[in-house]
Amino acid sequence: MNIQDERKEAKDIAKELLLFLGGKENIVKITHCTTRLRFELHDESQVNKNAIDEMNCVHGTFFRLGLFQIILGSGIVNKVYRAILDTNPATVSSILKPEPPKVRMNPFVQFARTLSNIFVPIIPAIVASGLLMGLIGMIKVFQWAPPESSIMIMLEIFSSAAFIILPILIGFSAAKEFGGNQILGAVIGGILTHPSLLNPSMLGYKVPESMEVLGVAIPLIGYQGTVIPILLSVFFMSKLELGLRKVIPTSLDLFLIPFLVIICIGFVSILVIGPISLFIGEMMTSTFELVYKSGGVIAGFLFGSLYSLIVVTGLHHTLHAVEMLLLSNPEIGVNFLLPIWSMANIAQGAAGLAVFFKTKDKRIKKIALPSAFSAFLGIIEPVIFGVNIKLFKPFIGAAIGGAFGGGYVVLTHVVANSYGLTGIPMIAIVAPLGIANLMHYLIGLGISVITAFFATWILWVKEETE
Incomplete structure (x- = not known):
């Protein structure tokens, strides 16, 4: 065509x-x-x-x-x-x-929808960075180019750019969602990542300079790669901007509003929001890490079986913020949640494939096959809503497959270096972290696919009318 x-x-x-x-x-x-x-x-x-x-x-x-x-x-x-x-x-x-x-909408659903609207537009940049990291890993493993070569230097710059300016990207997207000026949101992100502020990834090698404010020494630490500081800063920036527009004459708003917003939110971000946000972020990532480590296989089993329900509610994009916190935390630096989500997604595709072979309904067959392969590539809404959840038993079969696959990747400590990719494409952001990491990921995919396919086949004893 x-x-x-x-x-x-x-x-x-x-x-x-x-x-x-x-x-x-x-x-x-x-x-x-x-x-x-x-x-x-x-x-x-x-x-x-x-x-x-x-x-x-x-x-x-x-x-x-x-x-x-x-x-x-x-x-x-x-x-x-x-x-x-x-x-x-x-x-x-x-x-x-x-x-x-x-x-x-109840506050939780509204909060989840807001986070989804902010982070979904940023996914292409993060996915590109993850893929570039995968390419760099392959070049190093197969020694296609020396580490000090110009091509490697440029690829390193390309792959890290999105994470360095992450607060700027989030600031731009969040300002749109909160009703503020998107350019001012990006500027606030620029303030939090200014070169005068020490990149937090360098804290183990350099001691940050300090400035004295009201007798209190404030370390000049930046917020590159962080999430919560820019979200809170832009939220308050948008509220301040909207409030100022109500009291400042239109003839003066072009000059006064940006000036007042940047100076006020800049001070508040550096002195108050930033330090508090770092503490909140560390608490959140530590909690997830504790659940992951203490729960072990059981945690992977539960997360793998329940993730598809989160997708059905539309709240799965909320988890991008948590995954980004894991990646930006220098003590963690990897995404251990995404492999579990990938097991659940690939299981939905396997259940859809079982439906294709099992059903006699031509219309369902026509939807099941392409939507199953779409799930193998990380896009699961077509197979969930078009096939599995309508027929119910395939959805249960997929949950069983996701549970077993999720338990395995947690048991073998499979991790990723980015977020946004699942299924087969996720190989690109798993491989850079080692051959063992890649092999266990592929085994996990196999477990999820086989378990979900046969669980669906066994559960669906007789085709029923919708």
Whole structure:
């Protein structure tokens, strides 16, 4: 299929979706992720959910967090998103309808959704860094280039850049989510990573300089690679900025607001938020490390079996913040949670594969095979919502596979050097940490796939009508 045919197909899908969504006038806002379209609607009762579920391109639909979400799969979702945008639904809906009532969410769900919105846009940068680290590891193992060569120097720079400027990336993304100026959010991140502040990774080799404030010596330590300091700083920055806009005349806001925001939040970040945040981050990572080490195989078994439930709730992106804390902690420096999540994800794909061979339903077969391979590559929403959770028993089979795989990778201490990749692509961020690490990861994948496949096969004795 050529590009023009793909565009025509996307336009046809968009046209049909708009019809079943109650028309473009019913759409308040549309966003998308790797596999899903997310719609904020004026009236959810106008949605013909059954008709959308019957569309060949749709792998599943559900309402969550005040949004109607449609799973299309990677690749096509971007094209359909752009096709819907071409109809300009937001402009039409804003004229014809009043602002819809706010959807009430409990504080925990709201917090999880906020973290997800902040960290998901940053994933490509972190994944690229992890892959580059994998490439560097392969070059060193096979001695393709000397360590002091120009190519190795450049690759080292490329691979570490995202982690060095991580607070800047988070500052930009968080400011958008909190309603503040994104450029000012990035500037706050720049303050926390300024060259005058000692990179915390150098604390074992250098003693930081200090400055005296009100008789108290404040060490000049930076926050490169950290998460909590910039999140809190940008949160308060956004609140201050929004408050100032209410009292400062429009003719002066361009000059006064950035000046006051940077000077106030800069002082607070360096003197108060930064030190407190480091303590909070250390407590969080220490807690996870304690559970990981003391729970051992049992912890891996439970995490591996329950992770898919977290994905179903949509809260799994919240864990990116924890994984980033693990990576940025100089005493840990690795991600020991991601291998467990990977076992759960690959198990969902294996369960979907079992469904493909077991079912006689042609429509389910058509969805099961591509969505199973998508799960092997780390994209699991199509197989979860399009196949496994609908049929239930495959979802249970996948949970069993994830449990056994998770227990094994914890037992053998498999770790990763990044986050955001699971399944087969995760090999690239596991391999740099040693051949043994890679081999145990591959064995864990095998355990998850085999266990989930046969558990699903055994549980699904007879195909039942949905």
